[in-house]
Amino acid sequence: MFQGSSNPFEIFFYWDEILTGFIMTMWLYGWALVIGFMVGLSLAILRQYGGRFLSPIATTYIEVVRGTPMLVQLWLIYSILLIPLGRWTIYSNFTLFGRDITVVFFNARIIVCIVTLGLNSSAYQAEYLRGAILSVSAGQLIAAQSLGMSKVAGIRHIVLPQALRRVIPSWSNEASYLPKYTVIVSIIGVADIFNQAKNIGFDTLLYFPVYIFVAIIFVILISLISKLLNTIHKRTRIPGL
Amino acid sequence: MVNLEEPVLKVVDLWKSYGKLEVLKGISFELKKQEVKVIFGPSGSGKSTLLRCINMLDPPQKGEVYLSGINLMDKNVNLNKLRSKIGMVFQHFNLFSHLKAIDNVSLGLRRVKGMSKDLAKQKALEALKRVKLADRANHYPAELSGGQQQRVGIARALAMDPEIILFDEPTSALDPELIGEVLQVMLDIAKTGTTMVVVTHEMGFARAVASEMIYIENGLIVERGIPNHFFESPKSERVKHFLRQIDVLYGKHEDLIKIEKEK
Numbered sequence: 001m002f003q004g005s006s007n008p009f010e011i012f013f014y015w016d017e018i019l020t021g022f023i024m025t026m027w028l029y030g031w032a033l034v035i036g037f038m039v040g041l042s043l044a045i046l047r048q049y050g051g052r053f054l055s056p057i058a059t060t061y062i063e064v065v066r067g068t069p070m071l072v073q074l075w076l077i078y079s080i081l082l083i084p085l086g087r088w089t090i091y092s093n094f095t096l097f098g099r100d101i102t103v104v105f106f107n108a109r110i111i112v113c114i115v116t117l118g119l120n121s122s123a124y125q126a127e128y129l130r131g132a133i134l135s136v137s138a139g140q141l142i143a144a145q146s147l148g149m150s151k152v153a154g155i156r157h158i159v160l161p162q163a164l165r166r167v168i169p170s171w172s173n174e175a176s177y178l179p180k181y182t183v184i185v186s187i188i189g190v191a192d193i194f195n196q197a198k199n200i201g202f203d204t205l206l207y208f209p210v211y212i213f214v215a216i217i218f219v220i221l222i223s224l225i226s227k228l229l230n231t232i233h234k235r236t237r238i239p240g241l
Numbered sequence: 242m243v244n245l246e247e248p249v250l251k252v253v254d255l256w257k258s259y260g261k262l263e264v265l266k267g268i269s270f271e272l273k274k275q276e277v278k279v280i281f282g283p284s285g286s287g288k289s290t291l292l293r294c295i296n297m298l299d300p301p302q303k304g305e306v307y308l309s310g311i312n313l314m315d316k317n318v319n320l321n322k323l324r325s326k327i328g329m330v331f332q333h334f335n336l337f338s339h340l341k342a343i344d345n346v347s348l349g350l351r352r353v354k355g356m357s358k359d360l361a362k363q364k365a366l367e368a369l370k371r372v373k374l375a376d377r378a379n380h381y382p383a384e385l386s387g388g389q390q391q392r393v394g395i396a397r398a399l400a401m402d403p404e405i406i407l408f409d410e411p412t413s414a415l416d417p418e419l420i421g422e423v424l425q426v427m428l429d430i431a432k433t434g435t436t437m438v439v440v441t442h443e444m445g446f447a448r449a450v451a452s453e454m455i456y457i458e459n460g461l462i463v464e465r466g467i468p469n470h471f472f473e474s475p476k477s478e479r480v481k482h483f484l485r486q487i488d489v490l491y492g493k494h495e496d497l498i499k500i501e502k503e504k
Contacts, residue, residue, distance in 0.1 A: 142298055143335035147349035147401060148325025157352060162339050238339050240383025 008209035014200045016099045021196030022217065023103055024110075028182045028192065031114040033175060036121025043126035048133050049155065058126070065123035070184055074116045078188055081112050104191070113185040117178070124174050132167035133159060168233040175229060176222045193217065247310055249274050249404050249436045250295070255304035257287070257294050257460075264290045265301065266460040270453075272405065275434040279447040279468075282457035283483060288440040289332075291457070292407045295438070296327045309404060325353045328398030328406035332414050334390045336382040342369065342393045343378040346400045354401070368400035369393070372426045388419030392426050399430065406430075408439040442487045448472060456480050 011018075047058035065073070085108035092103050104110065136159050144154030186195035197214045201207035248271040257265040264287040272278050280288050293299035295306055297313050297320050306313040308323055337345050347365035350356045356364065369375045372392035382390050391411055398406045411427065412420045424446050431437055431450040441447065447454055448468045455465045456479075464471075464480050475481050 137335075139331060139333055139335035140337060143329070143331065143337065143397075145298055145321075146296060146324060146327070146329035147397070148321050148323075148353040149349070150321050153352060157348070158337050162337075165339065238383065239381045240385075241338065241381075 008206055010204055011200055011206050011210045011213060014196075014203070016096070016101050017196045017200060018193065018213070019096075020101060020103055021191055021193035024191055025179065025182050025193040027105070028110070028113055028117060028185060028190075029179045032117030032121050032178055032182065035114065035118030036125045036174070036178070039118065039122035040125030041129055043122060044129035044133055045155065047126065048130055049151070062123045062126050065120055066127075070116070070120050070181065071187070073120055074112070074184060074187065077116045077119075078109075078112045081115065082108050085111055109185075109188055109190050112188065113182075113190050117182060117185075120181075121174060121178055124177075125171065128167055128171045128174060129163065131170065132163040135166055136162045162238075165233075165236050165238065168229055168236070172226055172229040176225050179221055179225070180218060248272055248307070249276075249309055250438070251305075251307040252291075252295060253305040253307070255291065255294055255301045255306070257290055257299070257301040264460050265294065267304075268457070268460070268462060270455060270462070270465075272436055272438065274436055276452045277431045277435075277437045277439065277450045279451040279454045280438065280440045280457060281442055281447070281454065281483075281487075282463075286457045287460040288457055289409050292329070292409050292438065292440060295407060296324050296329060298324075321353075325349065325401055326404045328401055328403035330391070330394050330398050330406060330408045330411050332410040334382070334387070334394045334414075336390055336393055336397070338382050341379050341381055342374065342385065342396075345382070345393055346397045349397065349401050365396070365400050368396040371399060371430065372396045373422075386419060387415045388422045391415065391419075391423045395423075395426055395430070399435075405436040405438065408437060408441065410440050410442075412441065412443055444472070444484070444487065456483070458483075 043058045043062060046054045047062065048055075050058055088107060089104060090106040092105065094101055094103075140158050140162065141151070141154045144158040145151060149157070182192055183194035185192050186198065189195070193214055197210045200210045204210075251271040253269050255265050255268040256263075268287075268291060270278065280291065282288055290299065294301040294304075295313075297306070300314070304314070308326060311318060311323065313320065313323055336342075337348065340348065343362060343365050346368050347356075347358075347361040350361035350364055351358065354361075366375060366378060369378055372395050374389060374392050374396065377385060377389060377393075380389075382393070385393065395406075395411075408427070412423050415423065420443070424443060427437075427439070427446065428449060439446070439451075451468050453465060454468055454471050456463045456471070456477075458479060464475060464477050471480065471484065475484065
């Protein structure tokens with residue numbers, strides 16, 4: 001029987017697993033954030049300007065997604081998509097410091113995760129974005145229309161450039177929640193950083209050190225994200241405001 | 242090209258209500274080229290609504306609005322295109338806060354009139370010169386005083402070379418010491434032949450350039466006439482009372498314009 005190690009630094013023997021897990025987490029995060037943003041922006045615009053038919057649809061979507069646990073959403077999309085997606089993998093192999101490392105980019109499970117995280121995030125991002133759109137005074141769009149611009153052009157050239165600047169501080173909430181939400185994917189066996197930590201813990205019984213280490217990685221990651229967004233917010237600030 | 246006989250703007254029996262609240266109850270008037278019409282009346286009388294009805298940003302329920310003979314209430318007209326021929330200057334300026342003064346002015350030229358970037362900038366700079374703000378071209382709205390912002394607003398409307406410009410209480414959100422510079426610019430463009438409908442309480446401005454003044458109350462035209470008519474012998478008691486009131490509240494501000502002129 002394997003004896004658990006008492007040296008907490010032994011977890012670093014598994015650095016390649018932590019690395020691939022970290023890459024997977026960032027990969028899922030990136031996709032979820034981008035999909036969430038694009039779908040979220042569309043939802044926000046539809047909810048705000050969609051009129052009698054589209055606006056209630058967007059609102060319903062947002063409320064249902066925000067009102068149900070992500071775990072349920074994950075299982076639902078898993079059971080709908082997994083089999084139709086089929087069995088295939090897109091991955092890359094390379095050697096780093098003498099270890100063979102496999103980074104998996106796409107397979108059915110990863111797609112299920114990206115879809116779930118992206119659609120879930122879109123509902124939250126939509127509300128941040130809608131808040132920012134609402135904060136741009138109505139007079140801005142009226143002025144654009146009075147120049148002869150269509151409503152769509154006014155939204156595109158006048159409202160959104162201002163709303164997207166204003167949304168950054170509140171949107172940074174979602175940008176920093178989302179990396180932590182990705183750990184849910186370990187439930188369906190995707191090898192993200194949390195799943196890898198669990199496996200390392202299982203092998204070494206060093207659960208506590210490896211989870212602490214993962215927590216530290218998250219703290220650093222999220223601090224960097226906040227800092228980056230703060231910088232972007234400052235750089236895009238409108239002079240005089 | 243514009244037929245001098247044909248009014249630039251003709252408003253016929255305009256009705257507008259919000260739910261049960263009737264705001265406009267049959268307003269009619271017309272402007273020929275180069276005319277300046279001043280509309281005044283107590284707050285809530287429907288003046289601003291009237292302007293928004295004219296460019297169909299808030300379409301009326303009933304009535305007709307003709308711009309050089311084209312009926313804006315016609316369902317087949319391209320409203321966006323027609324709106325580009327109707328300038329609008331707002332009480333709260335409504336400058337695009339993320340754009341520099343020059344870009345505020347050139348945006349419509351580029352996006353609506355399809356001008357090249359360089360040509361649009363050149364035209365925008367000309368418009369800013371007319372409101373004496375060429376030196377502030379690269380400032381953002383928040384870096385400008387209220388009076389300067391409103392002059393950029395006027396330049397933005399002027400640059401589009403509209404057939405008519407609607408002014409919605411252009412000075413009533415300004416600090417008193419900034420009113421003069423805006424009125425002076427309005428006076429200048431009125432004298433160079435811009436067709437204007439101006440909602441304002443600035444009687445000095447009205448006296449100087451209005452071809453006709455229209456007093457509106459409760460959505461109806463109560464009295465209309467040339468400025469002298471109102472300042473010397475207004476007919477209705479309501480108009481007399483109102484004119485006395487704004488004299489006390491706003492002052493005449495005629496001095497403001499004169500002082501600027503002498504400089």
